[in-house]
Amino acid sequence: MNEEFIGALEEIEREKGISKEIIFDALESALISSYKKNFGTSQNVTVDIDRETGKIELFAVKEIVADEDVEDDSVQMTITDAKKLDPKFEVGDIYSKEIEPAKFGRIAAQTAKQVVIQRIKDAERDVIYEDFTDRENEIITGQVQRVSYGNVFFDLGRTEAVLPQNEQIKGENYKQGDRFKLLLLEVKKTTKGPQVVLSRSHPNLIKRLFELEVPEISDGIVEIYSIAREAGSRTKIAVFSRDEKVDPLGACVGYKGARVKAIVDELHDEKIDIVIYEKDIEKFIANALSPSKVEKVFANEKEKSALVVVPDYQLSLAIGKEGQNARLAAKLTNWKIDIKSVAQFEEYLETENLTEEDVIKLFSVVEVEENEDLTEEIIEPENNLEDLTEEESIEEIIESDEDSEDIEEELENNEDFEI
Known part of the structure; x- marks a missing residue:
């Protein structure tokens, strides 16, 4: 019986990942609960289960006290009764009596069963939570x-x-x-x-699929900079290579497009545009608007906005159906993008009376050097005292002072005053 019990615990441990120790603890708690159900208290019971053999020992423990000191006979025993069992007992000793769990009533046994099942369920939930959280x-x-x-x-x-x-x-x-x-x-x-x-719609699903299909990405040679996705329709992914010898675009596409095709098939023909990430934001924005060609990009670093000029026949392609291509490019670069055709750009210049150089100036940002101390600005005086005569110099000083009247009196009284 005990061998079968241990075997059952090992089977549970293998299938559910629950440690045998947890089940042993649950069983001990169950026996204590069932004892309480049967005898009305659990204060005087101890349970010992041998972890190797599965042997279960249940003891009712009572403290031996003087006959007149008995307060609760469920946890105490008189010295007179103890002496009848063993003359060696003294007041203060502990008496232990082994109890057979099989003698518990039906309700007590049912209580034990429920405690064990609940504890196993709780342990299984904890194991599953820890496993999937990781x-x-x-x-x-x-x-x-x-x-x-x-x-x-x-x-x-x-x-x-x-x-x-x-x-x-x-x-x-x-x-x-x-x-x-x-x-x-x-x-x-x-x-x-x-x-x-x-x-199934999160952008990180695309990232993980590319890591599965492209060894260069899982190895860290090719990295994904950003992803913009409208699930079920289209995705743009920006990649770059840490190794000059490795083409990030070719690595992601694969031989005859095999790698990207596997991802597209998994996503049920969702379109995927792979573009090259560039540190130069103007080049990156131009790449992000692929498959459209881009003539010019005017970028405002401060406001993170850009004006993009595309060929007249490419305007609808650059914007995309319902603005999708432009919207995804903006998400991919995290920049606000305004798209104009060549004709619209020329009309804009004419209407605003601007040249292309003026547009470049409008979108450029004048940066102040961090070490530049604006508080040290020197203000030149409007009048140069060195160019004035002695009398004019004195009059200039008097006029510029708030206490000019006091200075005039001092000059009149002091004959030794010299400039």
Whole structure:
């Protein structure tokens, strides 16, 4: 029996990841609870379970006191009764009596069972929470289990996860049994246990998919600078290489487009534009508006806004359907972008009576050097006293002083005053 018990605990440990020690503690607590249910108190009971053999020993413990000092016979024993059991007992000794758990009543046994089951459930929830918390923001593969009120529930093996409506790709169908790659967005603690929240629309899903498909990104040779995504429709991703010998665009696209195609297939034909990140913001903005060609970019660093000029026939391409291309480029660069065709730009110059050089000046920012001390500005006097005669100099000083009357009196009384 005990061997079977230990074997069952080992099986639970393997399947659920719950330590045997947790189950032993749960069982000890259950036996104490059932003893209390049966005898009305748990103050005088101790439980000992051998971790190797599974042998369970339950003892009722009573303190031996003088006959007249007995207050609670459930936790105390008179010295007279103790002497009947063993003449060696003295006042203050502890008497232990072994109890067979099998003799507990049906209600007590049911209480023990509930305590053990609840403790195992709590332990399993804690294990699942810790396991999935460590995997937040990672790719996870799940199988559609059911769809309820717009939310999709996925079977992750050890637990169930939810894909809320606001994290789904618009227009994507989720049928029972279908498998998807999802981003593990968040793990919440609830009264019903850990709730795992998934996402198919988050930009980080694109990042993780590229890390899976492109070894250069997972190795850190090629890095992703930023991602702008409108899930189910289009995504722009800016990349750069830390190794001059590695082409970041070619690495992401792969041979005959195999790498990017695998990602597009996983996202059910969502369009992906891969652009090169440049430190020069004007070049980066031009790249971000791909596939449109860009003639000129006027950037205002202070306001993070840019005026972009594109060929007349490329204007609609640069803006995109319902402004999508321009909107994604703005998100990718984190800049406000105003797009004009060549004809519109020339009309703008004519209307505002500006030249192209004037536009450059308007968008440029004059920076003050950090070490420049503006408080040391020297103000030249309007009149130079060196160019005045002696009498004119004295009159200039008198006129500039607030106490001019006092100075005049002093000059009249002091014959030795010299300039």
